[in-house]
Amino acid sequence: MMNHALTVGAMMEHAETFFPKKEVISQTHDKIHRLTYKEIGKRTRCLMSALDRLGIKKGDRVGTLAWNTHRHLEIYFAAPGIGAVLHTINIRLTPEHIAYIINHAEDQILFVDEDILPLVDKLQHHLKTVKAYIVMTDKDELPTNNLPNVYSYEDLIMNGNENYEYIKDIDENDPAGMCYTSATTGKPKGVLYSHRAIALHSYALGLADTAALSESDVAMAVVPQFHVNAWGLPFACTWFGSTQVLPGPRFTPERLASFIEDFRVTVTAGVPTIWLGLLKELEQKEYDVSSLRGVLCGGSAAPIGMIRAFEEKHRIPFFHAYGATETTPLATYSRLKSYQQDISEEEKIIEKTRQGILIPGLEMKVVGDEGEIPWDNETMGELLLRGPWIADSYYNDERSEKAFTDGWFHTGDVVTVDEEGTIKIVDRTSDLIKSGGEWISSVELENVLMAHDAVFEACVVAMPDEKWQERPIACVVLHDNYVDKTSKEELLDFLRPQFAKFWIPDDVLFVEEIPKSSVGKFLKRELRRSVLEHYQAESEEI
């Protein structure tokens, strides 16, 4: 067979050639743009020529601080298209971490959305490797700034060469992309994505039994393009010619709902917090969301009440997927097997709370205290993954050793597996509660709590306990209209019939909000610290 590399550039070439009329709909600060793949393709080539002229070479890192827009999409292809590495930076990190990431990756150039410019302006003196800044705006004049070597994105496009060629001399194992995990402790850790990994992962997204991304889809990636390549959607959707809807900067649930209605979105992807917001919006106002064939959910486990609301109330099929920054990210996808279709609607909802089965091409192993666990839907173990789109190390990072041993990526996620091979995330290894030698899943407790009418959000953390080693404490945010009307005992009574006695939390604390990471995950370590302080303060008061 031909020695033919899978490359990111070839995906955009495929779209230009076979889907030139299909559109990308993009919300920027000022307006909605509609561009065809023919136009996007030309603009991408112009951008490649500009990067080349600015001295960007094969292997150089190209940073982006940007929202989900067509310009960000163009950089997705232009950077790897000249052999450089697309480095998407999580704009929700602290300024210190952002500076650390840019310096650690040694970004040569930074693309910046106009509203992020003030931040970059402030950070510039800490950035050791950045030689030029490119500002993305619809306005004729760039916003005021004190940066050296600033260029306007649209000027570069306008003066670019629309016939510029994608690099051909490239190994598919060369890096095409890069993303840092928003670690809850310590410095962020970088993961490099190869051309090969991105291409294979895109195939995975197109498979009939996973997301089945298709030319006929109108796909809206709500998950940020700065977060694990928006789960790979921009790559796959381009390759397969799907219409893309990019919701732009600082979107609201209202914008998402309107876009679904206006552009007849068929498939959308994001984290549970986003979907909680969307559900609230759908309660408040009437929208036609009948075009949706799937809401994809990942990042953390969706509570059953949310799934029920999508499936039963709004008749929108809801699909769990699972992955991590280290896994490009899609690793499992939830879809009932053909012979499971006869189960009751209620059982189907319960099945939908699981994260699904492994994507073809990957391998998994689930390991507990005593080696590989049985697939009995009960025993817990850590999920280990390997395969062609699973990272083998962190970029220039000593912490690699711990997560990548014996040829497997140790996800840190604790799962159970049923006899179908379907996994269910029950916790993080670090968040599992060990009480009297038994494991308690904080996530399962949270999910059941969140199914209570009064509960908006719940987070269960471990508190040190002299007798039992650790004991669970539940922190609960109530819906506005339930505040002061719901008691601790009521919630514990709600839990009791559903769990073994030793699982029931020792206490319920009502809080105003749960601290969250930049991508909407509960910051349990932080919460644990405040809960600990709360009890210490209490005991001092006593």
Place this chain on the structure above:
Amino acid sequence: MMNHALTVGAMMEHAETFFPKKEVISQTHDKIHRLTYKEIGKRTRCLMSALDRLGIKKGDRVGTLAWNTHRHLEIYFAAPGIGAVLHTINIRLTPEHIAYIINHAEDQILFVDEDILPLVDKLQHHLKTVKAYIVMTDKDELPTNNLPNVYSYEDLIMNGNENYEYIKDIDENDPAGMCYTSATTGKPKGVLYSHRAIALHSYALGLADTAALSESDVAMAVVPQFHVNAWGLPFACTWFGSTQVLPGPRFTPERLASFIEDFRVTVTAGVPTIWLGLLKELEQKEYDVSSLRGVLCGGSAAPIGMIRAFEEKHRIPFFHAYGATETTPLATYSRLKSYQQDISEEEKIIEKTRQGILIPGLEMKVVGDEGEIPWDNETMGELLLRGPWIADSYYNDERSEKAFTDGWFHTGDVVTVDEEGTIKIVDRTSDLIKSGGEWISSVELENVLMAHDAVFEACVVAMPDEKWQERPIACVVLHDNYVDKTSKEELLDFLRPQFAKFWIPDDVLFVEEIPKSSVGKFLKRELRRSVLEHYQAESEEI
């Protein structure tokens, strides 16, 4: 990213692990077998251990002379599973060619279905490299034969090790499979398929916009397993956990129709001659074929009447695909784009006669006398392909140079391309008729002729012509009830309004049958020779 090879063995491991309950339904000479992937997986491992014990090493060629059965499926995974090369031999070739192929491939071992045993018995003294024969039968006793080192397949399985491990030390570019093209002239030419090519090609078959093979499918490969890996279906269906129906030796249209009804087949694949037979059967007897979501057709262009019969009469979606032995084989797949859905039913049928657009991952170029042709749906050129599942040479064959130049595979197929990038095969470069400096497509004339009620089959060939260089002659097989009731002029009148004057054949010859290759393609070279002889005889008579 991990350096993780894509392997054929991993596909069966995926099926064993995640689809152990799903079934393979297999017709052998004696009965219908139903085995789960759990059982098939164990049997495959037993077979691997047997091959190992018989001395088969990494890189050795393992030949099969076999129909579509579960045993053939097991060899599909067992041979590459130990690092050997699955060499499927086309049993419809002449004995001379079969012997040539086995010797050229240096097969170390031959798997033989019981009814093919007499042929092998006769050939044995010509086979220079075969060390052992394995006979596949349901019977306790092997059929009488004079072969040395004969083993019973089921005995080997029974004594095998069901925990035998798939080879891990393998490069994905190593060969996993092999197939010889049934060339119309000269010796057959061999193509090696790498693990990588088979895996990527399987992803392609699972994409929502191609065959969308899925766990929920009941897939029946009618295309022989000895012909380009049954278009890759056995690999993809196993990987994705589809139920497989294997129609076994010497099947009839009646068996195919019954299997569709009995096993609720959802998708089936084969060449036009097979579908002609099936349509005839559906006319004669009532079958419930409502489970079918797709009939896949390739190998040669399906006449529009056939497509109409499937789509309009039987309400079975019909899909053209295109490929060749050298392309693993899937290269294009016919599916309307979303914005083409509004065209009339009649236009849709016409669209369905095209071979579709390029599969993501491949590249194409269409070249005429003056370089790349415009995509105007009219200009003809030869289709050139490249990509990770396109061959770069024939196996140990000097004829490689002609077909594989400048990094492209020259398919020898002449196509037009419309503005959507959809190709339509109009001829073989060797069968195109060049009249007065203009090209005439024999295939287009044939397709229109076959749309005439009286015509069962039509084949148009070039005859040498002093004035015009070449002129088209049509050879026509009439439906039984039209014989002697249909005139040459009637058929030519039927053609006249649809083609330019110079396209109209100079003559129509009524024949009893069109000579066909082992895979059901018209043998135009042979037909041309008889037509030439016919005219020479005629002129001698005069």
